[in-house]
Amino acid sequence: MKNHSISAAAKASGVNAKMIRYYESIGVIPPAERADNGYRQYSAQDIYTLRFVRRARNLGFSLEDIQQLVGLWQNQSRASAEVKALAEAHMQRLQAKIAELQGMHDTLKTLSDACHGDQRPDCPILQDLAGAAGASAKQLSCH
Known part of the structure:
Protein backbone atom coordinates (compact mmCIF):
# COMPACT_ATOMS: atom_id res chain seq x y z
CA MET A 1 0.00 0.00 0.00
CA LYS A 2 1.50 3.31 -1.11
CA ASN A 3 0.28 5.74 1.47
CA HIS A 4 3.31 7.83 2.40
CA SER A 5 3.94 11.26 0.90
CA ILE A 6 7.46 12.22 -0.11
CA SER A 7 7.86 14.27 3.07
CA ALA A 8 6.73 11.32 5.21
CA ALA A 9 9.05 8.99 3.28
CA ALA A 10 11.90 11.45 3.75
CA ALA A 17 12.90 14.83 -0.40
CA LYS A 18 15.28 16.49 -2.86
CA MET A 19 17.59 13.47 -2.75
CA ILE A 20 14.66 11.07 -3.14
CA ARG A 21 13.67 12.88 -6.33
CA TYR A 22 17.28 12.85 -7.51
CA TYR A 23 17.68 9.12 -6.81
CA GLU A 24 14.53 8.52 -8.85
CA SER A 25 15.74 10.70 -11.72
CA ILE A 26 19.04 8.83 -12.08
CA GLY A 27 17.56 5.38 -11.57
CA VAL A 28 18.99 4.49 -8.16
CA ILE A 29 15.41 3.83 -7.07
CA PRO A 30 12.40 3.27 -9.33
CA PRO A 31 10.02 6.18 -9.95
CA ALA A 32 7.38 6.52 -7.28
CA GLU A 33 3.79 5.77 -8.07
CA ARG A 34 1.56 8.82 -8.26
CA ALA A 35 -1.70 9.48 -6.46
CA ASP A 36 -4.70 10.89 -8.32
CA ASN A 37 -3.51 14.37 -7.35
CA GLY A 38 -0.09 13.71 -8.96
CA TYR A 39 1.83 13.52 -5.70
CA ARG A 40 4.40 10.79 -5.22
CA GLN A 41 3.32 7.92 -2.98
CA TYR A 42 5.68 5.57 -1.15
CA SER A 43 5.14 2.19 0.47
CA ALA A 44 6.88 0.76 3.51
CA GLN A 45 9.08 -1.23 1.08
CA ASP A 46 10.03 1.99 -0.73
CA ILE A 47 11.06 3.52 2.59
CA TYR A 48 13.06 0.39 3.42
CA THR A 49 14.86 0.76 0.07
CA LEU A 50 15.59 4.42 0.83
CA ARG A 51 17.10 3.40 4.18
CA PHE A 52 19.23 0.85 2.32
CA VAL A 53 20.43 3.59 -0.04
CA ARG A 54 21.15 5.94 2.88
CA ARG A 55 23.20 3.28 4.65
CA ALA A 56 25.16 2.52 1.48
CA ARG A 57 25.83 6.26 1.00
CA ASN A 58 26.95 6.52 4.62
CA LEU A 59 29.47 3.78 3.88
CA GLY A 60 30.75 5.84 0.97
CA PHE A 61 29.52 3.75 -1.95
CA SER A 62 29.16 5.63 -5.24
CA LEU A 63 25.72 6.11 -6.74
CA GLU A 64 26.66 3.66 -9.50
CA ASP A 65 27.60 1.05 -6.90
CA ILE A 66 24.43 1.74 -4.94
CA GLN A 67 22.32 1.23 -8.03
CA GLN A 68 23.99 -2.16 -8.50
CA LEU A 69 23.63 -3.00 -4.81
CA VAL A 70 19.92 -2.17 -4.81
CA GLY A 71 19.46 -4.41 -7.84
CA LEU A 72 21.39 -7.23 -6.20
CA TRP A 73 19.53 -6.77 -2.91
CA GLN A 74 16.19 -7.03 -4.66
CA ASN A 75 17.26 -10.04 -6.74
CA GLN A 76 16.71 -13.12 -4.61
CA SER A 77 18.69 -15.30 -7.06
CA ARG A 78 21.78 -13.08 -6.90
CA ALA A 79 25.23 -14.49 -6.32
CA SER A 80 26.77 -13.14 -3.14
CA ALA A 81 30.11 -13.10 -4.99
CA GLU A 82 28.91 -10.04 -6.93
CA VAL A 83 28.07 -8.21 -3.72
CA LYS A 84 31.39 -9.17 -2.17
CA ALA A 85 33.28 -7.99 -5.26
CA LEU A 86 31.57 -4.59 -5.06
CA ALA A 87 32.36 -4.32 -1.34
CA GLU A 88 36.00 -5.33 -1.80
CA ALA A 89 36.51 -2.89 -4.68
CA HIS A 90 35.03 -0.15 -2.50
CA MET A 91 37.32 -1.12 0.39
CA GLN A 92 40.33 -0.77 -1.93
CA ARG A 93 39.20 2.73 -2.92
CA LEU A 94 38.71 3.60 0.75
CA GLN A 95 42.17 2.28 1.61
CA ALA A 96 43.71 4.45 -1.13
CA LYS A 97 41.80 7.47 0.18
CA ILE A 98 42.95 6.74 3.73
CA ALA A 99 46.57 6.61 2.53
CA GLU A 100 46.08 9.91 0.69
CA LEU A 101 44.55 11.54 3.78
CA GLN A 102 47.32 10.15 5.99
CA GLY A 103 49.91 11.69 3.66
CA MET A 104 48.12 15.04 3.84
CA HIS A 105 47.98 14.80 7.62
CA ASP A 106 51.67 13.92 7.87
CA THR A 107 52.66 16.85 5.65
CA LEU A 108 50.55 19.27 7.68
CA LYS A 109 51.93 17.86 10.93
CA THR A 110 55.51 18.41 9.74
CA LEU A 111 54.71 21.95 8.63
CA SER A 112 52.80 22.72 11.82
CA ASP A 113 55.66 21.41 13.96
CA ALA A 114 58.07 23.67 12.05
CA CYS A 115 55.89 26.75 12.57
CA HIS A 116 56.67 28.76 15.69
CA GLY A 117 53.09 29.97 15.98
CA ASP A 118 54.12 33.26 17.56
CA GLN A 119 54.36 36.91 16.47
CA ARG A 120 57.03 36.25 13.83
CA PRO A 121 55.86 36.63 10.23
CA ASP A 122 57.95 33.67 9.06
CA CYS A 123 55.63 30.70 8.55
CA PRO A 124 56.73 27.37 7.00
CA ILE A 125 53.10 26.46 6.32
CA LEU A 126 52.54 29.50 4.10
CA GLN A 127 55.99 29.10 2.50
CA ASP A 128 55.19 25.51 1.56
CA LEU A 129 51.80 26.47 0.13
CA ALA A 130 53.39 29.33 -1.83
CA GLY A 131 56.13 27.02 -3.09
CA ALA A 132 53.60 24.49 -4.33
CA ALA A 133 51.53 27.25 -5.90
CA GLY A 134 54.64 28.74 -7.51
CA ALA A 135 55.58 25.39 -9.02
CA SER A 136 52.09 25.09 -10.47
CA ALA A 137 52.25 28.61 -11.89
CA LYS A 138 55.64 27.86 -13.49
CA GLN A 139 54.24 24.70 -15.06
CA LEU A 140 51.31 26.66 -16.47
CA SER A 141 53.50 29.41 -17.94
CA CYS A 142 55.67 26.91 -19.79
CA HIS A 143 52.75 25.73 -21.93
Whole structure:
Protein backbone atom coordinates (compact mmCIF):
# COMPACT_ATOMS: atom_id res chain seq x y z
CA MET A 1 0.00 0.00 0.00
CA LYS A 2 1.50 3.31 -1.11
CA ASN A 3 0.28 5.74 1.47
CA HIS A 4 3.31 7.83 2.40
CA SER A 5 3.94 11.26 0.90
CA ILE A 6 7.46 12.22 -0.11
CA SER A 7 7.86 14.27 3.07
CA ALA A 8 6.73 11.32 5.21
CA ALA A 9 9.05 8.99 3.28
CA ALA A 10 11.90 11.45 3.75
CA LYS A 11 11.31 11.64 7.48
CA ALA A 12 10.96 7.87 7.87
CA SER A 13 14.01 7.04 5.75
CA GLY A 14 16.37 9.83 6.73
CA VAL A 15 16.78 10.80 3.05
CA ASN A 16 15.59 14.31 2.22
CA ALA A 17 12.90 14.83 -0.40
CA LYS A 18 15.28 16.49 -2.86
CA MET A 19 17.59 13.47 -2.75
CA ILE A 20 14.66 11.07 -3.14
CA ARG A 21 13.67 12.88 -6.33
CA TYR A 22 17.28 12.85 -7.51
CA TYR A 23 17.68 9.12 -6.81
CA GLU A 24 14.53 8.52 -8.85
CA SER A 25 15.74 10.70 -11.72
CA ILE A 26 19.04 8.83 -12.08
CA GLY A 27 17.56 5.38 -11.57
CA VAL A 28 18.99 4.49 -8.16
CA ILE A 29 15.41 3.83 -7.07
CA PRO A 30 12.40 3.27 -9.33
CA PRO A 31 10.02 6.18 -9.95
CA ALA A 32 7.38 6.52 -7.28
CA GLU A 33 3.79 5.77 -8.07
CA ARG A 34 1.56 8.82 -8.26
CA ALA A 35 -1.70 9.48 -6.46
CA ASP A 36 -4.70 10.89 -8.32
CA ASN A 37 -3.51 14.37 -7.35
CA GLY A 38 -0.09 13.71 -8.96
CA TYR A 39 1.83 13.52 -5.70
CA ARG A 40 4.40 10.79 -5.22
CA GLN A 41 3.32 7.92 -2.98
CA TYR A 42 5.68 5.57 -1.15
CA SER A 43 5.14 2.19 0.47
CA ALA A 44 6.88 0.76 3.51
CA GLN A 45 9.08 -1.23 1.08
CA ASP A 46 10.03 1.99 -0.73
CA ILE A 47 11.06 3.52 2.59
CA TYR A 48 13.06 0.39 3.42
CA THR A 49 14.86 0.76 0.07
CA LEU A 50 15.59 4.42 0.83
CA ARG A 51 17.10 3.40 4.18
CA PHE A 52 19.23 0.85 2.32
CA VAL A 53 20.43 3.59 -0.04
CA ARG A 54 21.15 5.94 2.88
CA ARG A 55 23.20 3.28 4.65
CA ALA A 56 25.16 2.52 1.48
CA ARG A 57 25.83 6.26 1.00
CA ASN A 58 26.95 6.52 4.62
CA LEU A 59 29.47 3.78 3.88
CA GLY A 60 30.75 5.84 0.97
CA PHE A 61 29.52 3.75 -1.95
CA SER A 62 29.16 5.63 -5.24
CA LEU A 63 25.72 6.11 -6.74
CA GLU A 64 26.66 3.66 -9.50
CA ASP A 65 27.60 1.05 -6.90
CA ILE A 66 24.43 1.74 -4.94
CA GLN A 67 22.32 1.23 -8.03
CA GLN A 68 23.99 -2.16 -8.50
CA LEU A 69 23.63 -3.00 -4.81
CA VAL A 70 19.92 -2.17 -4.81
CA GLY A 71 19.46 -4.41 -7.84
CA LEU A 72 21.39 -7.23 -6.20
CA TRP A 73 19.53 -6.77 -2.91
CA GLN A 74 16.19 -7.03 -4.66
CA ASN A 75 17.26 -10.04 -6.74
CA GLN A 76 16.71 -13.12 -4.61
CA SER A 77 18.69 -15.30 -7.06
CA ARG A 78 21.78 -13.08 -6.90
CA ALA A 79 25.23 -14.49 -6.32
CA SER A 80 26.77 -13.14 -3.14
CA ALA A 81 30.11 -13.10 -4.99
CA GLU A 82 28.91 -10.04 -6.93
CA VAL A 83 28.07 -8.21 -3.72
CA LYS A 84 31.39 -9.17 -2.17
CA ALA A 85 33.28 -7.99 -5.26
CA LEU A 86 31.57 -4.59 -5.06
CA ALA A 87 32.36 -4.32 -1.34
CA GLU A 88 36.00 -5.33 -1.80
CA ALA A 89 36.51 -2.89 -4.68
CA HIS A 90 35.03 -0.15 -2.50
CA MET A 91 37.32 -1.12 0.39
CA GLN A 92 40.33 -0.77 -1.93
CA ARG A 93 39.20 2.73 -2.92
CA LEU A 94 38.71 3.60 0.75
CA GLN A 95 42.17 2.28 1.61
CA ALA A 96 43.71 4.45 -1.13
CA LYS A 97 41.80 7.47 0.18
CA ILE A 98 42.95 6.74 3.73
CA ALA A 99 46.57 6.61 2.53
CA GLU A 100 46.08 9.91 0.69
CA LEU A 101 44.55 11.54 3.78
CA GLN A 102 47.32 10.15 5.99
CA GLY A 103 49.91 11.69 3.66
CA MET A 104 48.12 15.04 3.84
CA HIS A 105 47.98 14.80 7.62
CA ASP A 106 51.67 13.92 7.87
CA THR A 107 52.66 16.85 5.65
CA LEU A 108 50.55 19.27 7.68
CA LYS A 109 51.93 17.86 10.93
CA THR A 110 55.51 18.41 9.74
CA LEU A 111 54.71 21.95 8.63
CA SER A 112 52.80 22.72 11.82
CA ASP A 113 55.66 21.41 13.96
CA ALA A 114 58.07 23.67 12.05
CA CYS A 115 55.89 26.75 12.57
CA HIS A 116 56.67 28.76 15.69
CA GLY A 117 53.09 29.97 15.98
CA ASP A 118 54.12 33.26 17.56
CA GLN A 119 54.36 36.91 16.47
CA ARG A 120 57.03 36.25 13.83
CA PRO A 121 55.86 36.63 10.23
CA ASP A 122 57.95 33.67 9.06
CA CYS A 123 55.63 30.70 8.55
CA PRO A 124 56.73 27.37 7.00
CA ILE A 125 53.10 26.46 6.32
CA LEU A 126 52.54 29.50 4.10
CA GLN A 127 55.99 29.10 2.50
CA ASP A 128 55.19 25.51 1.56
CA LEU A 129 51.80 26.47 0.13
CA ALA A 130 53.39 29.33 -1.83
CA GLY A 131 56.13 27.02 -3.09
CA ALA A 132 53.60 24.49 -4.33
CA ALA A 133 51.53 27.25 -5.90
CA GLY A 134 54.64 28.74 -7.51
CA ALA A 135 55.58 25.39 -9.02
CA SER A 136 52.09 25.09 -10.47
CA ALA A 137 52.25 28.61 -11.89
CA LYS A 138 55.64 27.86 -13.49
CA GLN A 139 54.24 24.70 -15.06
CA LEU A 140 51.31 26.66 -16.47
CA SER A 141 53.50 29.41 -17.94
CA CYS A 142 55.67 26.91 -19.79
CA HIS A 143 52.75 25.73 -21.93
